[in-house]
Amino acid sequence: METTESVPNGEGPEVHEKAENTQFVKDFLRGRIRKELFKLGAVALYYTYTAMEEEIERNKDHPDFAPLYFPAELHRHEALARDLKYFYGPEWQSQVSCSQATQRYVDRIHQVGQEDPVLLVAHAYTRYMGDLSGGQVLKKVAQRALKLLPTGEGLEFYHFGAIHSAKAFKQLYRSRMNELELDMETKKRLVDEAVKAFHFNMEVFEELEEIGKTIQEDVLDAGMPVHGAMGGDISKCPYYAAKMAASGGTAYACQLAMAVLRHPTGQVLFATWFAALAGLAAWYLM
Numbered sequence: 001m002e003t004t005e006s007v008p009n010g011e012g013p014e015v016h017e018k019a020e021n022t023q024f025v026k027d028f029l030r031g032r033i034r035k036e037l038f039k040l041g042a043v044a045l046y047y048t049y050t051a052m053e054e055e056i057e058r059n060k061d062h063p064d065f066a067p068l069y070f071p072a073e074l075h076r077h078e079a080l081a082r083d084l085k086y087f088y089g090p091e092w093q094s095q096v097s098c099s100q101a102t103q104r105y106v107d108r109i110h111q112v113g114q115e116d117p118v119l120l121v122a123h124a125y126t127r128y129m130g131d132l133s134g135g136q137v138l139k140k141v142a143q144r145a146l147k148l149l150p151t152g153e154g155l156e157f158y159h160f161g162a163i164h165s166a167k168a169f170k171q172l173y174r175s176r177m178n179e180l181e182l183d184m185e186t187k188k189r190l191v192d193e194a195v196k197a198f199h200f201n202m203e204v205f206e207e208l209e210e211i212g213k214t215i216q217e218d219v220l221d222a223g224m225p226v227h228g229a230m231g232g233d234i235s236k237c238p239y240y241a242a243k244m245a246a247s248g249g250t251a252y253a254c255q256l257a258m259a260v261l262r263h264p265t266g267q268v269l270f271a272t273w274f275a276a277l278a279g280l281a282a283w284y285l286m
Contacts, residue, residue, distance in 0.1 A: 033145040037212050039087045044102040044204050045157060046080040051106040052123055053077050055113025064118035067176040072162045073169065074128045079156040086154045101207040105200035112193065118186060121177070122193035129173065131158070132166045 053075050060069045084092045098106065112119040139158035148154050163169045182190070 033142055034212060034215075035146055036215055037208050038142065038146065039084075040099075040208060040211060041204075042080060042083050042087065042157065043096045044099060044208075046077060046084055046096070047098045047102050047106055048109070049075075049080060049127075050077040051109040052113075052120070052127065055109055055117075055120055056124065058113055059117040059120060062117045064180060064182070065120055065124075067179055068121065068124060068173065070173070073160065074124075076131070076157055079159065082156045083154050099204070099207055101200070101203040105197075105204065108196065108200060116189075118182070119190065119193045121180070122190045123197055125173070125177065126194055126197055129170055132160065132163070132170055135160075136166075 053071075056065070056069065056071070056075075059065045060071075081092075084096060088095045109120075109123055112123070135158040139155050142148065143150065143155060146154075152159055160166070
């Protein structure tokens with residue numbers, strides 16, 4: 001399975017490494033969460049998921065997406081609206097707007113939904129499976145660092161009330177993906193699209209970091225170290241370790257992608273590649 005080739009455009013490892021080294025992500029996993037940036041992150045998520053779910057509804061009967069249509073179990077934009085109401089109050093819609101970086105991401109989602117619906121698979125899988133894979137850990141980190149109530153207000157994005165077993169549902173979702181009849185060229189385009197999605201998300205990360213520099217420190221919540229025994233080493237975080245084990249590292253993920261492209265019958269490997277991408281997607285807090 002070893003290969004010296006990389007994912008299309010040679011961007012696989014660079015995408016992972018750049019995202020993993022983003023200060024916004026590092027601070028979050030250390031439990032150092034700035035409340036104002038957390039709120040802005042939730043705004044970005046709201047616009048992103050609203051766009052994605054609009055396109056999912058548009059394409060719910062499309063043969064290349066219909067098997068992955070689980071609105072009751074997965075859709076997040078209504079939960080995010082409740083989170084924004086909690087943070088901004090009843091008039092939250094008049095207080096938030098779509099940022100430039102988020103708008104570029106939203107525009108891409110609408111473009112693929114209207115012009116090339118099969119590419120929605122890349123966006124939906126990496127986001128939703130990431131939410132289910134690491135979302136519960138991120139919820140606990142945010143809840144403790146921001147001193148939010150244990151009843152879940154402000155963190156409904158992470159609560160999947162219609163899914164009783166995340167593990168079982170992920171297995172179901174991946175089995176549905178395996179049933180999609182996709183040729184090699186389509187698989188290649190899906191891998192390319194997943195890489196593009198990471199680029200869009202990194203742009204949102206970077207935008208949030210720049211905004212953070214303009215906010216006076218006294219209106220930012222410094223958070224608290226929730227993994228005190230780690231001594232600041234996030235590699236000791238159980239979720240971080242699990243993510244690395246699941247993905248096998250960036251080199252392995254790239255090798256896996258190329259193996260899939262070489263073997264059109266490797267449907268399970270195709271799903272596993274996206275599971276590796278989902279490991280990073282689970283870090284998204286925007």
